[in-house]
Amino acid sequence: MDPYGWLQIAIFVGLIVAATKPMGIYLSRILDPDAQTFLSPLISPVERLFYRLFGLKRREEQGWRAYLFSLLVFSCLSMIFSYLIMRLQHLLPLNPQGFGPVNPDLSFNTAASFTTNTNWQNYSGESTMSYFSQMVALTFHNFVSAACGIAVSAALVRGIARQRSRTVGNFWVDLVRINLYLLLPLSLVFAVFLVSQGVVQNFKPYVVSQLAEPANHSVLQEADTGNERGGARSDTLMTDRKVRIQTIVQGPVASQVAIKMLGTNGGGYTNANAAHPYENPTPLSNFVQIFSIFLIPAGLTYYLGLALKNRRHGWAIFTTMLVLFLAGLIVCWFEEVSGNPRMHEIGVSAAPGNMEGKEVRFGIFGSALFATVTTDASCGAVNSMHDSFTPLGGLVPLVNIQLGEVIFGGVGSGLYGMLAFVILAIFLAGLMVGRTPEYCGKKIEAYDVKMCAFVVLVSIFAILGFAAFGAVTKWGTRALGNAGPHGLTEIIYAFSSAAGNNGSAFAGLSGNTVWYNVTLGIAMLCGRFLVMVPVMALSGNLAAKRLVPVSPGSFPAWGFLFVVLVAGTVLIVGALTFLPALALGPIVEQFLTNASSSLY
C-alpha cells in the first residue's frame, strides 16, 4: 500500500467532491424543462426538432403511472429493436468480418442486458458482434438505459419535492433532454480524449500483422463465438499450428467506450473489456474512466439537495456513499497487495501483489480502484479479472453489488435505490422513538415503506433464488470455471451482477448456454423493471402528499447520526441477507487460503 495509491485516493476523492456541485447544478437545469443551460443556444433547436417529431409539448406532464408506462413501452420496444439487429446482423451493413447472426438465446440475453443497463456479456464482442451491432444495437442502450435511470430518479426527487401534485414530469421530455444536454456532449468530449490516449475509432476491417517471431501455439481451431454458422454451433478444437500472423481488432471503439463508462453501462467492446489496451490504453485513460463512472451519480446527490432545498441532505447522502466506497476500496486494495500465498510459496515475488488477471500499466492500485468503483456504481466494466482476485479482494466487488449498488450506484438507479434505504432508515428511526416518521416534510406511511421494502426485496429474491437454483442443477454447475468454494462464488456473483444490473463477472463461468442466457436475462429484467415500478409508485404517492412543517421532533436528514443510520441500514440489510451465502463462498475460501494447503 504505497504512497502513490494513497495520493491517488486523495486526488480521486477531491475530484469527485469538486465535480459534484457543478454537475448537480447542471443536472437540475436539464431536469427542469424550462431551464436554460450554457449549451442551450446550440442544442435547443435540436431539442425543439425532437418535440416536433414527437408532436409533444414540453410542459405537458404525466402522472406516475403514465410516466412508468411510457418508460416500459419504450424499453420493451427498444429491446426488441436490439434483438432484431443482432439476429439480422449478417444482412446489415458494417460487418467487415462477416459475422453470422447471434443465437436467439444469446440475443435475448444481450438485449435484456443492455436494455436494463446491466451489460452482462455472455459473448465476446470482437468475435461475435458486427460494427453495426456494437454501434446501434448496443450503444443505443448505453445512452437510453442511462437516461431512463436518471429519468426515474428525477421523477422520484420531484415526487418528494412537490406537494399535492398529480404529476411527476414527462418521460419523453426527460429522455430527450438527458440525452441531448448531458450524455451526448459529455460522451463526445470523453471519446475524443480516449482516442488521444490510443483507443481506436475507425470502420476498417480487422488488421492482419506479421509476427516478428512466428510461434508454435495451440490455437482454437473454431471457437464457439455465439454466432450461428450453418445452424449448428461448432465445437472447440485445439490444434498445434505455426502462427505467423496476429489479427488485430478494429472498429468504432472510442465512441462506445465513452458512453459505457459515463452511463455506468460497462459493456465492453472486446471480451477483456477495459483491460484491453484498445479500450483503456494508459494509466491516465484508466483514471479518467474510473472518475467518469462516479461523475453523474455523485452529481445526482447534489441535484437531490437542490431540488429539496436542503443541500445538507444531499451532502449527507454523498458522505454516506463516500464512506462505504472508501471502506470497500481499502479492503480490496489491501487484499490484492497482500497477494496470493499459494503463489508466494512456489517462488513468485510477493511484490507488488496478486498480478494474475491484472495489467502492468494499471498495477494493483489502479485495478483495485477500478474494481471497487465499477461495482459500487452499476457499471460493471472491468480492467482486471475479478475471478482471479484474492478471496477477500473479490468479496468486495461482490458485496458492493449485493448492497444494492447504492454506493453512488448506477446513473439514477443508485440515487433511487439509496432513497429507498433512506426512507427505510427514517422509518426505523421513527420506530425507535415512537413517532410517525417524516422525510423532508413528507409523512412516511405504510404504503411508502412497503414500496421501499419491495425495492430492496426484489433483487434479494432474484439473486438468492436464481443462484440457489443454479447451484443445485447440472446446467448451473457445468458452466463453472473453478471448483470448490470459488465455483459457488462464480454462480452467486453471476446472479448478483445480473439482478443488480452491474454486468461484471467472475468470468470463469461460461454463461453462454440456453439456461444461463434465459435465467440471467430474467434476473436482469426483474432487477431493473420490478424495482422501477415501486419506485415510481413511491414517487406518485409522495407527490400527492402535502408538506408538513418541520418541527423540533422531526428527524434531521443530515449530520453524523443520519449518515450512520443510513449506512447502518444498508450494511445490516445486506449482511443479514447475504452473509450465509458469502460464508460458503469467499469467506470459507479465505480460511482455506490461510489455514490449509488445499487446491481445487
Add this chain to the structure above:
Amino acid sequence: MKTLFQEIKYSVIGILSLGILLCGIYPLVTWTVAQVFFHEKANGSLLMEENQIIGSALLAQGFTGHQYFHPRPSAAGGGYDAVSSGGSNLGPLSRTLSEMVQKRVDEYRKENGLDADIPVPADAVTSSGSGLDPHISPENALIQAKRVARERGMTDKAMLQKIADHTEGRTLWLFGQPRVNVLTLNCALDGRL
C-alpha cells in the same frame, strides 16, 4: 388502448430519431475528429516496416526465442490471440493455476539463470487481464536483459540504454506503474523500428 398506441408511436419515433443521433451522427463525428487529429492512434497505433504491419504498440505478441525479451504469459485464445482477449479467470486456490505458474517459474529461472532463492517477478509468470498486456515490469526486464545481451553480443550498458528507451514511467509521476514495452523493445533490437 389509445394510450398504448400513442406510446408505441412515441417509442418508435424515439428509437428512430435518437438512434440516428446517438448511433449515427455521434460515432461519425467522433470518427471524423479522431481521424483528423489522432490519425495514428485512432487506427490502432500500428507499427509499420516497409508498408507491412508488424503489430500494434499497444498489443503484446508472443516471443520465445532467447534473443528476445519475453512478454507476460497470455490466456488470450492459444496465446496473444488479439481476437480472443481475456484472462485465465482462475481463482486463487486453483490447482491448474498453481501448476501452470510453477512451470513458468521453473522455466523463467532456467532461461535467465536465476537462483532458486530469488523470487521471480510476479508479472513474468502470471497472465494479464487482457492476454495482450504489452508491458512487463522494469524488474522483469532487467533480469531478462542479461540473457538477451549475451545472445545478441551486446554490452550490458547498451542493453540497459535500449530498455530505458522503451520504458515509460508513471503518468504525471503518479498514475499507473513503470513499465517496459516488450514488442517495441524487441523490434528495436532487431533494428526494425
